[in-house]
Amino acid sequence: MEKHTNESQSRARYLRLSTHKSKRVLEQIKGKKYNEARLILEFMPYRASKIIIKVLESALNNLEQKQSNKINREKVQIINTFVDKGPILKRFKARAQGRAFPIHKPTCHITIKLKI
Template structure:
């Protein structure tokens, strides 16, 4: 039985988050957590928290079963674009350049291996 966890409107670009999502996709949960905890990219912290949330959701769905006993796998991870905050930056000769501050939505699904 699979469990889902979602992270909405995290203020970083979706392309940066997809780099980390590609690393942990299909991995065992313990290995993915170890990689995320020691990864230098700043997006690794919320992704690790999201993975822990998905694990606890799985444990609540399968009452009594612990994630350590069963072999949990990161089944799917996908990153979608979230809202975009549009800001203006001063530019030469009285003009203004548009700055697009992007955010993303991450959906993570864990499932047992068998």
């Protein structure tokens, strides 16, 4: 018989967000219950919160796939959240007198781990 673990994770990679701005949002939900974290993210004014909601839902769906029966969402807790730095997209902006200024567009990878 196969043993099911009570943990799951979800990862979103190559997101066009800064790691600093994403981490600010993720620190608010670390260690909270799923329903509470979802409510906090719904009312946050940051762009990163919409993406983090999708990653959180994906982690919950992964957990439901591992379990054979229906999961009580009130018992699901966020164990860990973290952001890794992704590759930086390097672009140039034309400036006066034929000069060019570099523009760095950061990317990040967001990981969320859940448990029952």
